[in-house]
Amino acid sequence: MPESTTSPQTARARRGRPRSGLRSLWKSPWFDIAAIIIVVVALMALFPSLFTHIDPRDCDLSKSRLGPEPGHLMGYDIQGCDYWSNIVYGARTSLEVGVYTAAISFVIALVAGSLAGYFGGVVDSVISWTSNVILGIPVGIASLVILYQFRSRTVWTIVFVLVLFSWAATMRYMRSSVMQVRNLEYIQAARGLGVGPWRILGSHVIPNAVTPLIVMTTLSVGAGMAAEAGFSILGVGLKLPAFSWGIQIALASQDGNWQIAPLLMFFPALMLGLTTLAFVVLGESLRDALDPKARR
Amino acid sequence: MLRYTLRRVLLMIPTLIGSTFLVYLLVFLIPGDPVTRLAGGEKRLSDSTIASIREQYNLDDPFFVQYAKYLWGVLHGDFGHDFNGNSVSTLIATALPYTVVLALTAFVLKLVIGVCLGVWAGLRQGRLPDKFNLFFTIFFLAVPGFIIAYFSQYVFGIKLHWLPISGVQAGFPLAFVMPAMVLALETASPLARLSRTSLVDTMRSDYIVTATAKGISPQRIMWVHALRNAFMPVVTYLGLSMAALLGGSVLIETIFNLPGLGGTLARAIDTQNGPVVVGVSIFLLLFYLVAALVVDLLYPIIDPRVRHA
Numbered sequence: 040m041p042e043s044t045t046s047p048q049t050a051r052a053r054r055g056r057p058r059s060g061l062r063s064l065w066k067s068p069w070f071d072i073a074a075i076i077i078v079v080v081a082l083m084a085l086f087p088s089l090f091t092h093i094d095p096r097d098c099d100l101s102k103s104r105l106g107p108e109p110g111h112l113m114g115y116d117i118q119g120c121d122y123w124s125n126i127v128y129g130a131r132t133s134l135e136v137g138v139y140t141a142a143i144s145f146v147i148a149l150v151a152g153s154l155a156g157y158f159g160g161v162v163d164s165v166i167s168w169t170s171n172v173i174l175g176i177p178v179g180i181a182s183l184v185i186l187y188q189f190r191s192r193t194v195w196t197i198v199f200v201l202v203l204f205s206w207a208a209t210m211r212y213m214r215s216s217v218m219q220v221r222n223l224e225y226i227q228a229a230r231g232l233g234v235g236p237w238r239i240l241g242s243h244v245i246p247n248a249v250t251p252l253i254v255m256t257t258l259s260v261g262a263g264m265a266a267e268a269g270f271s272i273l274g275v276g277l278k279l280p281a282f283s284w285g286i287q288i289a290l291a292s293q294d295g296n297w298q299i300a301p302l303l304m305f306f307p308a309l310m311l312g313l314t315t316l317a318f319v320v321l322g323e324s325l326r327d328a329l330d331p332k333a334r335r
Numbered sequence: 336m337l338r339y340t341l342r343r344v345l346l347m348i349p350t351l352i353g354s355t356f357l358v359y360l361l362v363f364l365i366p367g368d369p370v371t372r373l374a375g376g377e378k379r380l381s382d383s384t385i386a387s388i389r390e391q392y393n394l395d396d397p398f399f400v401q402y403a404k405y406l407w408g409v410l411h412g413d414f415g416h417d418f419n420g421n422s423v424s425t426l427i428a429t430a431l432p433y434t435v436v437l438a439l440t441a442f443v444l445k446l447v448i449g450v451c452l453g454v455w456a457g458l459r460q461g462r463l464p465d466k467f468n469l470f471f472t473i474f475f476l477a478v479p480g481f482i483i484a485y486f487s488q489y490v491f492g493i494k495l496h497w498l499p500i501s502g503v504q505a506g507f508p509l510a511f512v513m514p515a516m517v518l519a520l521e522t523a524s525p526l527a528r529l530s531r532t533s534l535v536d537t538m539r540s541d542y543i544v545t546a547t548a549k550g551i552s553p554q555r556i557m558w559v560h561a562l563r564n565a566f567m568p569v570v571t572y573l574g575l576s577m578a579a580l581l582g583g584s585v586l587i588e589t590i591f592n593l594p595g596l597g598g599t600l601a602r603a604i605d606t607q608n609g610p611v612v613v614g615v616s617i618f619l620l621l622f623y624l625v626a627a628l629v630v631d632l633l634y635p636i637i638d639p640r641v642r643h644a
Contacts, residue, residue: 298489308485318477
């Protein structure tokens with residue numbers, strides 16, 4: 040360990056004030072680009088009318104698959120609807136799947152991981168065993184089979200299936216991170232002072248152990264969005280008349296549509312690819328800023 | 336070694352029963368008639384078909400007996416029959432070779448890309464190869480595999496005519512290059528990262544410092560002392576990812592129209608062929624679990640330290 044050669048004082052001086060890592064985020068241009076992409080997509084999801092005045096359901100079959108023209112930046116889809124407004128309205132569903140899945144997994148992993156890591160014993164055995172069983176199942180096949188059973192699927196159906204298989208991996212990170220913090224001196228000091236277990240867990244252990252979980256959660260948003268599209272391509276995802284980038288990619292992939300009009304595939308794929316990339320860059324930047332040990 | 340094997344096999348049983356039971360439960364215990372659900376809803380079936388399906392899945396027995404009988408059949412290689420009377424086992428047997436060939440090709444490509452990139456970056460830490468490695472891993476970690484698949488179909492298939500867009504008519508190397516490459520790129524990122532971190536960590540350890548102090552040449556330290564130890568975590572990861580590749584890549588097989596297990600599953604979902612969906616997915620679950628088991632059992636042979644854990 041090269042770190043042990045420096046004395047504690049110089050180490051402390053170099054580390055500076057806590058949270059100074061977060062400020063270094065703003066210096067990275069990659070982080071800025073990622074943040075801008077996410078803000079724009081979030082605005083699209085919340086206020087689609089800011090980006091387009093064309094009704095995505097106002098279609099003209101005679102314009103099916105026509106290329107871009109003035110006022111219609113991305114041309115028309117198979118039904119002859121304006122593609123740009125379809126893409127704008129598709130942002131909400133795609134982002135919803137990614138964000139809800141990540142958020143719910145975060146809460147489950149936070150609670151289950153803290154309980155398992157801090158209390159150990161029977162609680163730990165039950166939670167760890169359940170997560171091991173889930174981690175042993177190949178996710179892709181299992182989620183296909185489950186989704187196949189639902190005749191009508193909403194955003195929440197997709198989120199449910201994704202959460203079912205994604206909480207286990209994040210829970211493991213939280214658990215091991217809590218187990219590391221649990222035995223540190225300041226926790227023992229708090230215990231010695233007579234602080235109750237729930238208070239220790241809530242105000243001392245979790246705030247110091249949650250960093251890897253936040254990073255994992257940010258990284259997983261893009262994966263949820265990609266899964267939504269993957270399900271649509273395989274025919275077990277959302278269907279028309281809903282709007283989502285996944286549905287647009289799936290429709291373009293059917294019957295060789297995109298081989299005739301490649302732009303039908305290009306635009307939703309570009310939006311989805313940029314957004315998932317942005318979330319991964321954001322997660323990686325957060326990891327660098329919050330977790331100096333991983334910075335090598 | 337025997338105790339380790341035994342414990343590992345016993346650990347697999349709950350997962351095996353749990354996952355097959357989940358599939359079975361979903362299909363047969365949800366309210367409504369399982370026969371119509373297997374047929375995908377509004378399809379009209381003759382009375383004799385309904386009777387044969389009820390008999391095939393033992394629907395007149397209590398639920399647990401149904402499941403036990405089905406699992407018993409599966410363990411004897413009988414996955415039932417679909418609505419056209421085709422044996423699901425035969426279907427699996429014809430599809431399996433494509434999946435195995437795809438998985439092995441992807442595995443080799445991924446190994447070469449991931450390890451080379453990781454070692455190169457680890458040796459030139461902080462310099463250009465390292466930055467390229469970071470860019471590569473983030474890009475392929477983030478961008479969904481199907482986007483890369485469609486993109487390469489467009490560039491190499493439609494524009495350049497180098498490779499067939501989809502299907503297996505072109506035979507082994509040509510038809511499998513693109514799907515295997517996409518699978519490899521999609522999964523090489525964690526491997527490249529792990530190789531890099533592991534190599535950097537090993538190069539910092541005390542015994543490498545000792546070897547340097549003794550005056551051993553950097554090349555010899557690298558090839559004889561560092562690489563072997565650096566690759567221990569890499570081998571573990573490779574094993575697990577091999578199991579995942581064999582477990583089928585439904586999406587890639589569908590996009591490239593390969594008649595492997597994943598493609599068969601997707602087509603069965605598309606045509607709402609319930610018995611095939613149940614049979615193929617249970618087979619894939621079992622296949623994945625056994626592959627993971629074999630990898631775990633092989634690991635102590637590579638790394639003797641595991642035997643005492």
